[in-house]
Amino acid sequence: MTTRCKVAILHKATQQYVDAELIDGVTADEVNAAEAAWRPVLDEELKRMANESVPANRRPEHAHWDWRHKCEVTEGLLVYQMLGIEHDSKMQGLMLVQTAGVFCRLPNQKDKGLVYVMFIATAPWNSPVVVANPRFGQVGTVLIAAATQISLDLGFNGRVGLHSLPQSEDWYEKDMTDVGIDLKKNLRYFEMTPEQANNFIR
Amino acid sequence: MELKITTEWLKRRAVLDDNAEVSAGLPSINSFVDEANALRQTPGEQLILGEAFGKLVRFMRGVKRLSLEELARSADVEPAELENIEKAGDYRPEPRTVHNLSKILKLPEKKMLELSGNMVVRDTELTFQAERFAANAKHIDRLTSDQKDVLMAFVRYIAESK
Numbered sequence: 001m002t003t004r005c006k007v008a009i010l011h012k013a014t015q016q017y018v019d020a021e022l023i024d025g026v027t028a029d030e031v032n033a034a035e036a037a038w039r040p041v042l043d044e045e046l047k048r049m050a051n052e053s054v055p056a057n058r059r060p061e062h063a064h065w066d067w068r069h070k071c072e073v074t075e076g077l078l079v080y081q082m083l084g085i086e087h088d089s090k091m092q093g094l095m096l097v098q099t100a101g102v103f104c105r106l107p108n109q110k111d112k113g114l115v116y117v118m119f120i121a122t123a124p125w126n127s128p129v130v131v132a133n134p135r136f137g138q139v140g141t142v143l144i145a146a147a148t149q150i151s152l153d154l155g156f157n158g159r160v161g162l163h164s165l166p167q168s169e170d171w172y173e174k175d176m177t178d179v180g181i182d183l184k185k186n187l188r189y190f191e192m193t194p195e196q197a198n199n200f201i202r
Numbered sequence: 203m204e205l206k207i208t209t210e211w212l213k214r215r216a217v218l219d220d221n222a223e224v225s226a227g228l229p230s231i232n233s234f235v236d237e238a239n240a241l242r243q244t245p246g247e248q249l250i251l252g253e254a255f256g257k258l259v260r261f262m263r264g265v266k267r268l269s270l271e272e273l274a275r276s277a278d279v280e281p282a283e284l285e286n287i288e289k290a291g292d293y294r295p296e297p298r299t300v301h302n303l304s305k306i307l308k309l310p311e312k313k314m315l316e317l318s319g320n321m322v323v324r325d326t327e328l329t330f331q332a333e334r335f336a337a338n339a340k341h342i343d344r345l346t347s348d349q350k351d352v353l354m355a356f357v358r359y360i361a362e363s364k
Contacts, residue, residue, distance in 0.1 A: 008209045010216065017209045024203050062225040070231065073238045078296050079320050080238070096227075100297030101312065101321035113301070113311065118234065119227035128221045138212050140224025145207045153203060154298055155305075162226040171222040185228055201207060 001025055009087060010137035018136075020087035022146055026094065030084065031071040034091035034123070038067075041124040045131060060129045061165040062121050070096055070119060080118070083146055085139050093122040093139035097147055104159055105179050106191050114159035114191070115151040120144070129167050140171075148197050158197020163187040175200045237322060247329060248319055253291030254332035255317035257339035258360070260288040261353050262307040264342070277302040291336075294319045313360045331359055 002025035008017040023030070042063050049059050074080035079100045085092045095117060102116035122139045124130040147160045163185050164172045172178075176190040192200065228234060263273050270288075274281040279299050286293045287303075295303075300318045304311040315321035316328060323329060335356035338349045345353065 003203060005203065005205055007205060007207070008212055010212065017212065022203075022205055060225070061229070062227070065227070065231075073231070073235050077238060078294065079315075093224075100301065100315050103312075117226055121225045121227075127223060127225070129223050134221070137221075138216070138219050140222060141212065141215060141219045142205075142207065144224070146203065146205055149203055149205050154301060163228060165223075165225045165227070165229075167223045168225050171219070171224060172226070174218055187228070201211075 002027060007085065007142050009085065009092060009139050009142060012134055012137050018087060020085050020092065020142075022142065023084045023086055024081065024146070026071075026082040026084040026091075028068075028071050028075065030086075030091065031067050031082065031094070034084065034094060035066065035068050037090055038124050042130065045124060057166075058129065060124070060127060061167055063130075065119065065121060067094055067119075081150070083143060085142055087136065091123060092126055092136055093120070093143055095120040095143040095147065097150060099150060099154060102161065104161065104191060105189065106177060106193065109159060109191070109193055112159060113154070113156045114161045115147050115154065115156060117144070117147050117160060117162035120162070144175075145201055148192065148201055151197065157194035158192060158201070159194060160192040160197065161189065163189050247323075248294075249291045250329060250333045250336060251317050251323065252293065252319055253336040254339075254356075255314070255319075256288045256291060256293070257336055257342060258309070258317065258356070259284070259303060259307065260342050261339060262309065262357065263288075265357075266307070273303075273306065277306045279303070296320075309357075309360055310363055313363050328363075331356055 004021045004023050007020050007022045009020045011018045046063055079098050081097050081099055083095045096119045098116040098118055102114055104110055104112045104114050120143055125135045126139050128134050148158050151158050151160050163182060169188050172190045175196060176192045179189045179191055182189040270284055271281055274284045287295055295318055297320050300314050300320055301311055304314040316323045317332060338352040
């Protein structure tokens, strides 16, 4: 079942907040439409970066992600929830979370249930590693707030976990605990404790 | 879901979030694909596990001397859904429902998620034990003492599982 609720995101050019919709239960059609809108922008920017010899560590690390594939793989499985933020009939960001079967790694939270953010990304025109002047800001903030809310609703007290891509580590360490490099995934793993969740959304 | 954040909250965070890149997730989704595909067990396996899950809930409700309505109320589940869980082996409850039932019935959530088809079953012993349990729990209202022993052994197996 899909639900929608009103949220705001920051229109960066005017520094004004604009209305958007948080979609819980993004449909396959909506994901297809998002990919169709995102892919040309990403491809064009990747081409520009190649022409300008932009170093690999400054190119988007998630450029190869295909959200249609993620949607197909999880279709019909209740432990996965796809969320998105829509504004101006365009998807501004997507997030896939797993709501069961994932447990905390922090020693003082060990084995307690959490909401695991499997994938999160903004539309390429909102990403500072893709474009010089992102169109909308705080799209990721609203999505992570939604993951925290799901965790609260499920009785996980706001516990959230995720593997950050290197370009996003600086942001996640502001609100979450850096558990260190997960050698199996070769990515830094972050966890939000109930106290951090409380500080984050208060 | 009701998201409680406001524009004021976003404004307070604006400095922290300025020009933040937020991408997170595994660079390769192969392991995730395997995990998700493994959740799609064969229909036969799903039925065995689902039936055992329903019978386990029904059996533990009896052990705790709770009516269907009482358990539904404590676990914040609709009585009709609980009835479906107990009777229909092919009914797959939502993770939240399994979480609440595990809490009330004091059974490990991970095993309950596996039985209910919400998590990958990595332990082949679980499927074997579940099949044996479901077979013995067919007539749960008139169990022989041998059948009760088998059922209690399954509950112990589940409770002691990590």
